[in-house]
Amino acid sequence: xxxxxxLPPLARRFQESLGELAGPxxxxxxxxxxxxxxxxxxxxxxxEAVLWEDRPxxxxxxxxxxxxxxxxxxxxxxxILLLPPSREASWASLLADRVVALASLEDLVADLDExxxxxxxPSPAALVVTGSxxxxxxxxxxxxxxxxxxxxxxxxxxxxxxLARLREMVRS
Amino acid sequence: MKDEGTLQxxxxxxxxxxxxxxxxxxxERSVAKMSAHLPLGPERDALRDKARAVRMEALEELxxxxxxxxxxxxxxxxxxxxxxxxxxxxxxxxRILREEGARIVVKSKSMTTEEIxxxxxxxxxxxEVIETDLGELxxxxxxxxxxxxxxxxxxxxxxxxxxxxxDELGIPPPEGLVLEGPPSPEEVRMRAARELxxxxxxxxxxxxxxxxAAVTGANFLLxxxxxxxxxxxxxxxxxxxxxxxxxxxxxxxxxxxxxxxALGTLLPLLTVTATGQPAAGVVNLLTPRYTPMxxxxxxxxxxxxxxxxxxxxxxxxxxxxGCMNICxxxxxxxxxxxxxxxxxxxxxxxxxxxxxxxxxxxxxxASSLCGACSEICPVRIPLDRLxxxxxxxxxxxxxxxxxxxxxxxxxxxxxxxxxxxxxxRKFPFLAALTPPGRAWKKGRELPRPPRESFEAWWxxxxxxxxxxxxxxxxxxx
Numbered sequence: 001x002x003x004x005x006x007l008p009p010l011a012r013r014f015q016e017s018l019g020e021l022a023g024p025x026x027x028x029x030x031x032x033x034x035x036x037x038x039x040x041x042x043x044x045x046x047x048e049a050v051l052w053e054d055r056p057x058x059x060x061x062x063x064x065x066x067x068x069x070x071x072x073x074x075x076x077x078x079x080i081l082l083l084p085p086s087r088e089a090s091w092a093s094l095l096a097d098r099v100v101a102l103a104s105l106e107d108l109v110a111d112l113d114e115x116x117x118x119x120x121x122p123s124p125a126a127l128v129v130t131g132s133x134x135x136x137x138x139x140x141x142x143x144x145x146x147x148x149x150x151x152x153x154x155x156x157x158x159x160x161x162x163l164a165r166l167r168e169m170v171r172s
Numbered sequence: 173m174k175d176e177g178t179l180q181x182x183x184x185x186x187x188x189x190x191x192x193x194x195x196x197x198x199x200e201r202s203v204a205k206m207s208a209h210l211p212l213g214p215e216r217d218a219l220r221d222k223a224r225a226v227r228m229e230a231l232e233e234l235x236x237x238x239x240x241x242x243x244x245x246x247x248x249x250x251x252x253x254x255x256x257x258x259x260x261x262x263x264x265x266x267r268i269l270r271e272e273g274a275r276i277v278v279k280s281k282s283m284t285t286e287e288i289x290x291x292x293x294x295x296x297x298x299x300e301v302i303e304t305d306l307g308e309l310x311x312x313x314x315x316x317x318x319x320x321x322x323x324x325x326x327x328x329x330x331x332x333x334x335x336x337x338x339d340e341l342g343i344p345p346p347e348g349l350v351l352e353g354p355p356s357p358e359e360v361r362m363r364a365a366r367e368l369x370x371x372x373x374x375x376x377x378x379x380x381x382x383x384x385a386a387v388t389g390a391n392f393l394l395x396x397x398x399x400x401x402x403x404x405x406x407x408x409x410x411x412x413x414x415x416x417x418x419x420x421x422x423x424x425x426x427x428x429x430x431x432x433x434a435l436g437t438l439l440p441l442l443t444v445t446a447t448g449q450p451a452a453g454v455v456n457l458l459t460p461r462y463t464p465m466x467x468x469x470x471x472x473x474x475x476x477x478x479x480x481x482x483x484x485x486x487x488x489x490x491x492x493x494g495c496m497n498i499c500x501x502x503x504x505x506x507x508x509x510x511x512x513x514x515x516x517x518x519x520x521x522x523x524x525x526x527x528x529x530x531x532x533x534x535x536x537x538a539s540s541l542c543g544a545c546s547e548i549c550p551v552r553i554p555l556d557r558l559x560x561x562x563x564x565x566x567x568x569x570x571x572x573x574x575x576x577x578x579x580x581x582x583x584x585x586x587x588x589x590x591x592x593x594x595x596x597r598k599f600p601f602l603a604a605l606t607p608p609g610r611a612w613k614k615g616r617e618l619p620r621p622p623r624e625s626f627e628a629w630w631x632x633x634x635x636x637x638x639x640x641x642x643x644x645x646x647x648x649x
Contacts, residue, residue, distance in 0.1 A: 017450075060381055060415055077440075077451035087414045087463055094410050112451060113436030122397030124461035126432075130451040133407035137307035137325055138333055140201045141365035146306065147373055147380070148407025148454075 010075040010108045011156065017078030018154070021131040023144045025152040027078070029105075033162070036102060036155050037169035040067065043100065043153075044170075051096050054163045056088035066096025069163060070103035070154060072118070074128075076111035080154055081119075082127040090125065099132075099149045102161040178534040181509035182501075186615065191327060192504045195319070198326035199497040203548075205448020206494070210441075212547060223441050224552045226434045227488035231478060237395040237428040238469070244398025245467055250460030253468045254425075258288035261470050265290060265387065265420055266297055268466050272418050274299065274384035280402065280409035281305040282389025283321055283491060284422045284470060286513035290387065301387075302379050304408040306372050313340040319507035321493040321514065322446045327506040330361045333368055343371050376408070386412035390423035391442070391490070393467070396431040398459055400467065403442065405453035413456065413463050421467045426474050426487040432457070438490060441550035445494035473526040482561060486521050488551045495545035495555055501538055510535065517545040517555040521562060529566050536562040571607065590625070597621045 007015070007029060015027040030036055044050050044065045051061065053068035070080035080101050084090035093099050109115050112128070119126065133148030144150055155161075185191060210216050230237060242252040255261035269277060277299055279285065291301050291312070303312040307324035311317065313336050318324030325333065334345040346364035350356045356364070388409055392401040400421050402409045413419050429435070435455070443449045458465070478484050496502045496516030507515030511532065512523045520539055523532040536559045545555040582588045596603060600621050603609040612618060 062377075074451075079451050084462075090410070090414050094407065094414055111436075112440055116436035116439075117433045119432050122399065122459065124459055125463075126399075126457040127410070128451075128455040128457075130453055132453075133405070134453055135306045135369055135406045136447070137305070137310070137323065138328075138365040138368055139330055139361070140198050140323075140326070141362050141369075143366045143369035145373065146369070146406035146408065146453075147304065147376060147411055 008105070008108075010110065011105060013075035014073055014078055014108060014154075014156075017076060018131065019078075021078065021134075022142065023131050023134065024150070025078075025131045025154075027154045027156065029156045031158060033157060033166055033169060036157060036161065036166055039153075039155060040065075040100060040166070040170050043098065051092040052163060052167060053084060053089050053092040055167070056086060056091065058088070060091060060095060063096045064098060066092035066094075066099045066149070067163065067166075068093040068099065068101050069161065070101040070107075072107045072109060072115050073103050073154065073156070074109055074112050074115045077130055079112060079115070079128050079130040081115060082129055083123045084125055084127070086124065090127070093127075093129070094148055096149055097145075098151045098153070100153045100155060101129075102155050102157065102163070102166070104160045105156050105158055106160065108156070178509065178511060178532065178538065181511060182505050182538055183614070185505040185509045191506055194329055195327055195506045196503045198323060199320075199503060202323075202447050202497050206444055206497075206548075207448075209448060209450055210444050219437070219441055220550055220552045222437050223490075223550055224488065226429070226437050227490070227551050228485065230429050230434070231426065231484060231487055233430065234425070234428060234478060237430060238425065240395040241393055241398060241428060244395070245460055245465070248398055248460040250398070250465040250467065253466065254471070255468055256471050258470075258472055261288045261422060261468055261472070262290055262293045264468050265422065266294060268418070268420055269294070269299060269385055272385050274418070276300045276302065276379070276382050276384050278302050278304050278380060278383035278386050278412050278416060279308070280386070280388045280404065280412045281308050281324070282387070282422060283318070283513045284389050284424055285387060286318060287472065288422070288470065290422070302376070302383070304376055304380065304412060305404075305406060306369060306408075309372060309376070310336060313337070317508060317513075319515065320496055321491050321516075323493070327508075329355075330364050330368065331355065334364060337368060337371060341371075341375060343368075343375070380408075380411040380415050383412070383416040385418045385420060386416045387420045387422065388412055390421050390427055390467075392429050392435070392438070393423055393427045394429055394432055394435075394457070397457075399432075399457045400459075400465070401435065402456040402458065403439065403452045403454075404456070405447075405449075407454060409456055410454055413458055418464045418466070419458075421465065423467065423469060424474055425469045425471055426478070438550075442490050442492050445497075445548060445550045446492040477525055480525075483521070483525055483558060485553050486518070486525060486558065488553055489518055489522075490551060491518075492550055494548040494550060498544040498548045500540055500542060500544070505538075510538070517559065518553075521555065521558055524562060524566070529562075533566040536560075536566055575606075575608065590627070593621075593625055597623075597625075 051063045051066040072081035132152045133146040134144045135146040253264045303309045310325040319327040337343040346367040349364040390400045391403045443452045502516040510519040514522045520535040541556045543556040
C-alpha cells in the first residue's frame with residue numbers, strides 16, 4: 001500500500017533523515033485517508049486507549065497510541081511541526097508511547113530555515129519534533145525512549161488530512 | 173590575587189587522571205559527530221557569520237526587543253518580572269510559587285537557575301525540587317553541580333551512576349555490571365547505561381504528574397510573538413510545561429531575538445555544535461496562551477556588560493557548550509573547577525565579567541589560549557583573544573610585577589643577562605627556589621638549561637657554510 005519508487009526528492013530526503021536518527025521512527029507515504037485508517041487499525045491497542053489531539057481528555061492519561069496533526073515537515077532533518085491548541089491537546093503526542101502524526105506532502109519544506117521563515121501567525125504553542133524522545137546523558141549512549149514517546153510514525157498523504165474524518169473511518 | 177580557590181580546584185581535578193579520561197571520551201564523541209555533519213571550513217564559517225550577525229543585531233536592539241517581548245507576553249495573559257540580581261530572581265520565583273500554593277516543583281534543565289543558586293534556596297524554603305533532565309537528576313542526587321552546559325553528568329561513568337541510583341533511589345545496579353574492580357566488558361556497560369536511563373524514566377513518570385509548578389530555562393525569547401523557546405531531546409521540558417498548573421521561566425535578558433525567522437539560522441548551529449545533532453528532539457515555542465506563564469528576566473550584570481564595547485559579544489553566546497568540548501584545559505579538568513554555572517572558555521569569561529575579577533580573577537588564566545574555542549564557536553566569539561584582554565584587566569600581584577620588571581631590566585643589559593644565564597646553567601636548581609619555579613614544579617619538571625648559550629653555539633658555527641645554500645645551488649645546477 002505504500003508508495004516507494006515514485007517518491008518526490010523531498011519526501012525521499014525526509015525518509016532518509018528520519019532513518020539517520022538510528023531509532024524506530026519511520027515515514028510512510030500513503031495515497032488516501034483510508035490507508036491511514038488501515039495503518040491506525042493495525043497499530044492501535046484498543047479504541048478507548050487512543051489519544052486524539054483534536055479530542056483532548058480532561059485528565060492526563062498515558063496511552064499506548066496517540067494521533068496528531070503535523071502542519072509542516074522539514075526534509076533535511078526529518079522534523080515535523082506540531083501546533084497543539086492547548087496543553088491537553090498536546091498530550092496526544094506526549095503521553096502516548098507510540099505517536100502517529102499525519103502530514104500532507106503539500107506541507108513538506110526543505111529544511112528548518114524554510115520551516116521557521118514560513119510559519120503562520122503565532123499559535124499558543126509550536127513544537128518542532130524530530131523523532132521519538134531520547135537521551136544520551138549516560139556516557140553518550142543513545143537511549144530511546146527518554147520521558148516521552150518511544151516511537152514516531154509520520155504518515156504523509158497527498159491532501160491535508162482531517163482527523164475527525166479519519167477517526168470515523170477507523171471506527172467503521 | 174584573591175581567587176586562590178580556583179587554582180587549587182584545577183590542581184585537584186588535574187591530579188585525577190580518570191576524570192580527564194571520562195570527560196575526554198564524552199566530548200570527543202560530540203566533536204566527532206559535529207565534524208561529520210558540519211566540518212570546520214568555509215561553509216560552516218558562512219553559517220557562523222550569519223548566526224553572529226543575528227545575535228549581535230539582537231544585542232544592539234535589546235531595549236526595544238525587551239519592551240516588545242514584555243508587551244506581547246502580557247497581552248497574552250502572562251507576566252514578566254525583571255530581576256536585577258540573583259537574590260531578586262530567587263525571591264521572585266519563590267513568591268510566585270507561594271502564590272500558587274506549590275509544594276512540588278519540577279524543573280527542566282536551566283543553567284540560569286544554577287547561576288542564581290535556585291535549588292538550595294527553594295529547598296530551604298521547604299519546597300521539593302525535582303530535576304527532570306537525566307543528567308541534571310544524576311548530579312542533583314549526588315549533590316554536585318553540572319559539569320557541562322549541555323551534558324551535566326559527562327564526568328561520570330556508568331558505574332558512578334549505578335552507585336548513585338542504588339544509594340539515593342534504591343534502584344538495584346544493572347545485572348552483570350562490575351562496580352568495584354576491573355570494569356565490565358563494553359557491551360555490558362552500554363546495556364547498563366540503557367537500563368539506568370529507563371529506570372530514571374520510570375522514577376520520574378509520576379513526578380511530572382505530581383508537580384504543582386514547573387521552573388524552566390529558555391534558549392531564546394522571541395519578541396515578535398511573545399514566545400519562550402526551549403530546546404530539548406528527552407521531552408522532559410514538554411512534560412514540565414504541559415502538566416503542572418504554572419510555568420516559571422528564568423532567562424537572562426540577553427536571550428532576546430526579534431522573531432522566529434532567526435531560529436532557522438541559530439538552532440541547527442546550536443544543536444550540531446552541542447551534540448552533533450542536525451536537529452534537537454523538540455524545539456518548544458510556548459506562549460502564555462498555552463500555559464499560565466511567568467517570565468523572570470535576569471540582569472545580574474548583563475546590561476552593564478552590554479555597555480562594554482570590548483566584551484559585549486560575550487553576550488552573543490547561545491550556550492551550546494562547544495568551547496568546552498574542544499578545550500584542552502576543560503578536557504583535563506571537567507567543569508567543576510570553574511566554580512560556577514558556566515565552565516570552559518565561556519565560563520572563564522562570564523564568571524569574572526558578571527561576578528567581578530576580585531571573585532574569579534584567576535579564571536582567564538585557566539586557558540592555554542590555543543584558540544580552538546574561537547574556531548568552534550557558532551557565533552564566532554573570539555574567546556581566546558577576549559581571555560587575553562581579560563587577563564590584562566585582572567589585577568597582577570606585586571611580586572609578579574617585580575619579577576617582570578627584573579626580567580625587563582636584565583634583558584636590556586647584555587652583560588647582566590649573560591651573567592644570569594651562566595649562573596642558571598651552573599646551578600639549575602636555583603630556578604626551583606623562586607616562586608614561579610616552585611609553582612611550575614608542582615605538576616611538571618623544570619626544563620634543563622642547555623649546555624651552552626645560543627651566543628656560544630652561534631660563535632662556533634657562523635663561519636661554516638650554510639647547508640641550505642649548497643642545496644639551493646644543487647637544484648639550480
